[in-house]
Amino acid sequence: MLKKQITYKDYNGTERTEDHYFNLSEAECMEMEMGTTGGLSEMIRRIVAAQDTPAIIKIFKELILKAYGEKSPDGKRFIKSDELSKAFSETEAYSVLFMELATNADAAAKFVNGIVPNSKQGAAPALTPVAN
Numbered sequence: 001m002l003k004k005q006i007t008y009k010d011y012n013g014t015e016r017t018e019d020h021y022f023n024l025s026e027a028e029c030m031e032m033e034m035g036t037t038g039g040l041s042e043m044i045r046r047i048v049a050a051q052d053t054p055a056i057i058k059i060f061k062e063l064i065l066k067a068y069g070e071k072s073p074d075g076k077r078f079i080k081s082d083e084l085s086k087a088f089s090e091t092e093a094y095s096v097l098f099m100e101l102a103t104n105a106d107a108a109a110k111f112v113n114g115i116v117p118n119s120k121q122g123a124a125p126a127l128t129p130v131a132n
Contacts, residue, residue, distance in 0.1 A: 001078070002067075002114030008092040020093060022067035022115045023078050029116055032066075060101050060108070065089060067115040 001023040009015050024032075033039050038046075044059065068088050069080035088094050101108045 001071075002111065004097065004111075004114075006093040006096050008096045010092060016093075018093060020088070020097075021069055021071055021078070022064070022111070023069060024063075024067050024115050024117070025078075026117045028066070057102065060098065063112065063115070064094070064097060064101070 001021060004020050004022060005017060006020055007015065007017040033041065036043050048056070065085040065088070066080075068085050069078045070084060071078055101111055
């Protein structure tokens with residue numbers, strides 16, 4: 001699980017610093033891998049090799065929103081839903097995170113390694129940022 005502290009200005013102009021949580025379980029990683037023809041890792045390798053920027057952007061967005069959730073107070077659950085992901089995507093916190101991942105290869109690698117289970121770290125190829 002990755003706890004990411006994000007500072008942003010909300011739509012009232014107020015600066016906020018908040019913790020946001022991201023995680024993909026082993027089951028979710030397997031579902032993504034097995035649910036993609038040839039496997040997700042291979043698809044990402046092909047996209048990176050082809051330097052397909054629109055596809056890379058789509059994967060960043062999908063990973064962020066699929067991994068986003070909230071920990072239950074007792075820590076037993078990591079709650080995810082389309083509604084939570086949509087609500088997060090409508091904040092400037094999402095925009096700040098997206099821009100960081102799309103423009104900083106190190107931040108993107110840390111994010112991906114932070115959201116996948118420890119046994120899967122380093123298994124996915126690096127996504128090349130759009131701009132430096």
